[in-house]
Amino acid sequence: MSKAEQDWQEEQQRVDRVIDFIGERMVVLQQQVGEIKADVVDIRKNFWDDVTANFEDAVEAAETAASIKQQAEVLSERERSHRLAHNQLTTLARLKRSPYFGRIDFKEDGEPGTERIYIGIASLLDENNEDFLIYDWRAPVSSLYYDYPPGPAQYEAPGGTITGEMELKRQYVIREGIIRSLFDTGVTIGDELLQEVLGKQADSQMKSIVATIQKEQNQIIRNERSRLLIVQGAAGSGKTSAALQRVAYLLYRYRETLRAENIVLFSPNPMFNSYVSTVLPELGEKNMQQTTFQEYLELRLGRMFQLEDPFAQMEYTLTAVNEPDYAARMEGIRYKASGDFMQVIERYVEFLGHEGLIFKDIKFRDEVLVSRERIKEEFYGYDSSLPIPNRMKLLVDWLLAELKERARLERSKQWVEDEMQLLDKETYARTHEKLQRKKRYTEDTFDDFEREQKLLASVIVQKHFKPLRKRVKRLRFIDMSAIYRQLFADSARILPFTADGGLPQHWAAICTQTVERLDRSELAYEDATPYLYLKERIEGFETNTSVRHVFIDEAQDYSAFQFAFIKRLFPRSKMTVLGDLNQAIYAHTETGTGFAPMSSLYDAEQTETYVLKRSYRSTRPIVEFTRGFIEGGEEIEPFNREGNKPTVTQVVDEDELAARVADRIRELQTAGYRTIAVICKTARESREAYEALHNDIPLRLIGKETSSFEAGTLVIPSYLAKGVEFDAVIIYNGSEEQYGREGERKLFYTACTRAMHELHIYCVGEMSPFISAAPSDTYVKEKIGME
Numbered sequence: 001m002s003k004a005e006q007d008w009q010e011e012q013q014r015v016d017r018v019i020d021f022i023g024e025r026m027v028v029l030q031q032q033v034g035e036i037k038a039d040v041v042d043i044r045k046n047f048w049d050d051v052t053a054n055f056e057d058a059v060e061a062a063e064t065a066a067s068i069k070q071q072a073e074v075l076s077e078r079e080r081s082h083r084l085a086h087n088q089l090t091t092l093a094r095l096k097r098s099p100y101f102g103r104i105d106f107k108e109d110g111e112p113g114t115e116r117i118y119i120g121i122a123s124l125l126d127e128n129n130e131d132f133l134i135y136d137w138r139a140p141v142s143s144l145y146y147d148y149p150p151g152p153a154q155y156e157a158p159g160g161t162i163t164g165e166m167e168l169k170r171q172y173v174i175r176e177g178i179i180r181s182l183f184d185t186g187v188t189i190g191d192e193l194l195q196e197v198l199g200k201q202a203d204s205q206m207k208s209i210v211a212t213i214q215k216e217q218n219q220i221i222r223n224e225r226s227r228l229l230i231v232q233g234a235a236g237s238g239k240t241s242a243a244l245q246r247v248a249y250l251l252y253r254y255r256e257t258l259r260a261e262n263i264v265l266f267s268p269n270p271m272f273n274s275y276v277s278t279v280l281p282e283l284g285e286k287n288m289q290q291t292t293f294q295e296y297l298e299l300r301l302g303r304m305f306q307l308e309d310p311f312a313q314m315e316y317t318l319t320a321v322n323e324p325d326y327a328a329r330m331e332g333i334r335y336k337a338s339g340d341f342m343q344v345i346e347r348y349v350e351f352l353g354h355e356g357l358i359f360k361d362i363k364f365r366d367e368v369l370v371s372r373e374r375i376k377e378e379f380y381g382y383d384s385s386l387p388i389p390n391r392m393k394l395l396v397d398w399l400l401a402e403l404k405e406r407a408r409l410e411r412s413k414q415w416v417e418d419e420m421q422l423l424d425k426e427t428y429a430r431t432h433e434k435l436q437r438k439k440r441y442t443e444d445t446f447d448d449f450e451r452e453q454k455l456l457a458s459v460i461v462q463k464h465f466k467p468l469r470k471r472v473k474r475l476r477f478i479d480m481s482a483i484y485r486q487l488f489a490d491s492a493r494i495l496p497f498t499a500d501g502g503l504p505q506h507w508a509a510i511c512t513q514t515v516e517r518l519d520r521s522e523l524a525y526e527d528a529t530p531y532l533y534l535k536e537r538i539e540g541f542e543t544n545t546s547v548r549h550v551f552i553d554e555a556q557d558y559s560a561f562q563f564a565f566i567k568r569l570f571p572r573s574k575m576t577v578l579g580d581l582n583q584a585i586y587a588h589t590e591t592g593t594g595f596a597p598m599s600s601l602y603d604a605e606q607t608e609t610y611v612l613k614r615s616y617r618s619t620r621p622i623v624e625f626t627r628g629f630i631e632g633g634e635e636i637e638p639f640n641r642e643g644n645k646p647t648v649t650q651v652v653d654e655d656e657l658a659a660r661v662a663d664r665i666r667e668l669q670t671a672g673y674r675t676i677a678v679i680c681k682t683a684r685e686s687r688e689a690y691e692a693l694h695n696d697i698p699l700r701l702i703g704k705e706t707s708s709f710e711a712g713t714l715v716i717p718s719y720l721a722k723g724v725e726f727d728a729v730i731i732y733n734g735s736e737e738q739y740g741r742e743g744e745r746k747l748f749y750t751a752c753t754r755a756m757h758e759l760h761i762y763c764v765g766e767m768s769p770f771i772s773a774a775p776s777d778t779y780v781k782e783k784i785g786m787e
């Protein structure tokens with residue numbers, strides 16, 4: 001038997017031993033789970049038997065409450081134990097199938113022996129010999145595996161830096177308890193293993209990369225120092241993967257204090273949420289909270305306005321080029337997202353502190369109870385050194401007192417008497433009872449009837465005033481829409497608030513558009529964040545202090561405004577932002593400021609930036625081709641995985657386009673690719689492509705409302721394909737007409753870089769200049785029917 005074979009045999013024997021151990025553990029645990037479950041069922045069933053329920057008087061009611069509380073605590077403790085044991089069982093079941101993926105032999109300086117460390121998705125301790133059969137990949141010692149080749153190595157342990165010599169680094173692929181492959185690795189985490197992993201087919205769900213995390217990714221995953229961590233990475237460099245692994249790492253590292261609920265991931269669209277949702281459970285962790293910025297805007301503004309979403313704005317950007325107001329709107333989109341405009345809002349708020357706030361009358365039954373002028377007068381009567389939100393609080397107190405007074409006056413009005421006649425018996429009875437109770441304590445001389453009438457009147461008025469008071473408490477008497485609108489009332493209104501009059505060229509048209517929309521109760525996507533910001537500067541900021549880590553994926557698509565906003569929203573949170581400037585597809589990101597708005601959020605010493613240049617998603621030929629579209633693309637390093645060169649096919653017309661694309665889809669399907677995406681520029685083009693293809697080929701049309709996607713062939717607008725990947729990508733029409741403007745370069749790049757194994761571009765007529773800019777030997781040109 002060769003040495004290698006012997007090694008393999010010994011390793012399999014160890015795997016068998018560990019699996020046996022896990023099996024035994026599971027039996028014990030299963031029994032425990034059963035017992036706890038029986039306990040829980042029992043407690044639930046007999047809950048009220050063990051509680052002494054007595055509500056006779058205050059003392060006994062308090063005792064009852066205490067007894068319920070105690071019983072509930074016992075129940076919740078048992079339920080917690082059940083959950084814990086159940087989770088442990090799930091993890092053990094996972095370990096049983098594949099107990100570990102790596103091993104390092106490490107000789108610590110000053111220690112006599114070499115320790116063998118096996119690394120898997122969770123730790124496994126054999127209590128009898130106090131031996132770790134498996135180390136969690138997140139344990140301090142495991143970082144050796146990701147950071148070093150064999151040779152001198154060190155890691156950070158809680159007690160300080162541990163140095164030593166790594167004598168061996170080995171990787172395994174273990175499936176259903178059997179070692180399928182085994183490599184001893186040299187320089188990096190085995191190219192072989194990575195090759196194997198990356199060569200696989202795309203899934204409708206993202207996979208964890210735990211066995212093959214690269215050194216530069218590991219630094220991101222384990223970073224604990226910075227308040228703000230910025231990751232700038234090429235398409236397919238593993239930003240999203242690293243982010244998710246980082247979530248798992250943080251949950252492990254701070255397991256005593258941090259829960260999945262304390263972490264929020266902002267993602268580009270709902271479909272992406274579903275795409276990444278399996279990674280953490282695969283690692284035995286609960287998912288963090290996931291949201292999109294739009295979801296937040298909807299929550300805050302959706303009731304007041306018809307809110308435009310970013311995809312509708314994008315569709316406008318891409319399809320309305322010939323509309324008369326297009327240039328103005330595009331300028332407006334850019335300006336309203338800028339730091340300059342944020343400054344304008346700040347100065348405007350400063351101004352509003354002294355004059356200019358607009359309020360709404362507080363009306364009741366068509367009568368003005370407190371006029372807007374009166375409210376304004378009261379507000380500006382307060383100490384002007386107080387911040388606006390503090391003065392609003394005073395105003396609320398004052399208004400509530402005013403309402404109380406007005407309510408008193410209201411009681412003797414005719415409408416109250418009219419309503420009294422219509423009261424149901426129940427209200428009468430209740431009022432009567434109340435009066436009876438009161439009577440017990442007073443020496444009253446009033447006529448009963450009169451007292452009853454008075455009380456009824458006050459009940460009626462109270463009922464009608466309740467919504468008024470609620471509106472006051474919610475600050476609905478501030479006319480936010482008018483305050484925002486005022487800034488655009490005419491083109492000169494903004495001037496005192498601009499630094500040096502630097503306004504967009506089409507400012508007057510921007511003002512008109514904004515006012516028109518507001519008057520229709522619509523809020524464009526570009527207005528939503530500034531509007532909300534202004535609102536919060538006036539009403540006080542809503543904050544969420546339970547969130548400790550915020551992750552922002554596709555961060556290049558966020559404006560300065562949005563970042564500032566998120567920072568304020570989560571004041572106790574650290575931030576990890578991940579993005580690729582070459583994929584900045586929204587019009588508001590065309591300002592060329594790069595990551596500047598982001599990096600200025602926190603002090604330099606609290607901020608760290610990592611750059612990922614290696615691209616893992618696509619084959620080498622695809623990366624070599626697509627990097628030609630963008631400036632500085634030569635810096636992107638492809639991971640060495642071979643494949644076919646991308647093809648570019650010119651066709652004469654739409655009919656031929658559909659026929660050729662259908663042929664290609666069939667060819668790719670025959671080749672066994674499971675996820676094939678026909679990427680179109682817009683939703684409009686996607687519908688056309690779908691119409692042209694779906695009779696020929698079964699496929700699914702993806703729109704912004706799609707919340708998950710499955711393997712298969714699909715048609716999808718480019719901006720919704722962000723962040724996800726497919727085995728094969730067909731660009732439906734990569735012609736000059738479709739992708740000719742500079743503003744479309746990044747969109748085109750983003751679409752093409754979704755491909756893992758195959759990329760095929762079709763063009764009706766001339767091809768996009770971005771393709772022509774790529775070196776001609778990086779793709780194969782196919783011309784059909786044009787000669």
Ligand SMILES: Nc1ncnc2c1ncn2[C@@H]1O[C@H](COP(=O)(O)OP(=O)(O)OP(=O)(O)O)[C@@H](O)[C@H]1O
Nearest residue numbers: 209212213214235236237238239240241616617723
């Ligand atoms: N260390 C790794 N081991 C195995 N696979 C990896 C590794 N890093 C990245 N990948 C794979 O590369 C692909 C791209 O990763 P990911 O989606 O995280 O990149 P990204 O930088 O977020 O991409 P984009 O910006 O283009 O959306 C995924 O299939 C991921 O599993």
